[in-house]
Amino acid sequence: MYAFEYLKPTSLAEAKAMLADHPDGKLLSGGHTLLPAMKLRLAGPSALVDLRGVSGMDGIDRKGDVLVIGALARHHDVAESEVVKAAIPTLAAMVGTIGDPAVRHRGTIGGSVANNDPSADYAAASLALGATIVTDKRRIAADEYFTGLFSTALDEDEIVTAVEFPIPKRMGYQKFRNPASRYALCGVCVAETASGEIRVTVVGAGANGVFRVTDMEAALKESFTADALKDVEVAPDDMASDIHADQEYRAHLVGVMARRAVAAATA
Numbered sequence: 001m002y003a004f005e006y007l008k009p010t011s012l013a014e015a016k017a018m019l020a021d022h023p024d025g026k027l028l029s030g031g032h033t034l035l036p037a038m039k040l041r042l043a044g045p046s047a048l049v050d051l052r053g054v055s056g057m058d059g060i061d062r063k064g065d066v067l068v069i070g071a072l073a074r075h076h077d078v079a080e081s082e083v084v085k086a087a088i089p090t091l092a093a094m095v096g097t098i099g100d101p102a103v104r105h106r107g108t109i110g111g112s113v114a115n116n117d118p119s120a121d122y123a124a125a126s127l128a129l130g131a132t133i134v135t136d137k138r139r140i141a142a143d144e145y146f147t148g149l150f151s152t153a154l155d156e157d158e159i160v161t162a163v164e165f166p167i168p169k170r171m172g173y174q175k176f177r178n179p180a181s182r183y184a185l186c187g188v189c190v191a192e193t194a195s196g197e198i199r200v201t202v203v204g205a206g207a208n209g210v211f212r213v214t215d216m217e218a219a220l221k222e223s224f225t226a227d228a229l230k231d232v233e234v235a236p237d238d239m240a241s242d243i244h245a246d247q248e249y250r251a252h253l254v255g256v257m258a259r260r261a262v263a264a265a266t267a
Helices: 012-021 034-039 075-080 082-087 089-095 109-115 121-129 214-222 247-266
Strands: 005-007 026-028 047-050 060-063 066-070 132-135 139-141 146-148 160-166 170-177 184-192 198-203
Touching: 012 047, 026 034, 060 082, 066 082, 066 109, 075 082, 075 089, 075 109, 082 089, 089 121, 089 170, 109 121, 109 160, 121 146, 121 160, 121 170, 121 184, 121 198, 170 247, 184 214, 184 247, 198 214, 198 247
Parallel strands: 005 047, 026 047
Antiparallel strands: 060 066, 066 160, 132 139, 132 160, 170 184, 184 198
């Protein structure tokens, strides 16, 4: 690990000022991707700006038909929140499957969506529910936010402050996990929004990160049943391929996990 300066602001304004003073500095929230990269010397920021001392960014609240989760809310807090369980129970259950207890007690929703790991569960939920990512500068619809592998619409100095999830009529999420890392080889989220729109999103399987499956959405619009998806094929061309699973297997998993997610949503 290269030498760096450790900074711990107590306000968002202070964090912004520290970033301005260290143009190649990085924000630290949970650190589950950044710190391993630094240990391997794949990243060498001159400073780490630790956001965990910033107050007022870890709240979880329901505002009308929207669930608002502060960027510094830890996975454990979201999974165990009675507010989340009452508003979007599938979201609470989904977050409870992230990593292991050590990861869930330190990782945050803001860090997850800012990093946009291709296997991150929050990306699937955010895109499926039509969430809004709130930053210190603006509000970004999930459809415009996730732009590719570890890539988002965020500016270099922009900080995620909260994520707003519209409460759906129903939602299901199922994933096939790597037995060692617990990351999703394929995770599928199926949701019917309050307006009746059907969304099917996939993480872990796509070569370019989270994506929607429009053919499945159209089939479920006609009949929101697992059987409606049995003849919908997913082309392997745009799937990821690695030592854990090839393109054909991941394409197969998308169909299997999608049918299970629908079954869970209608149970």
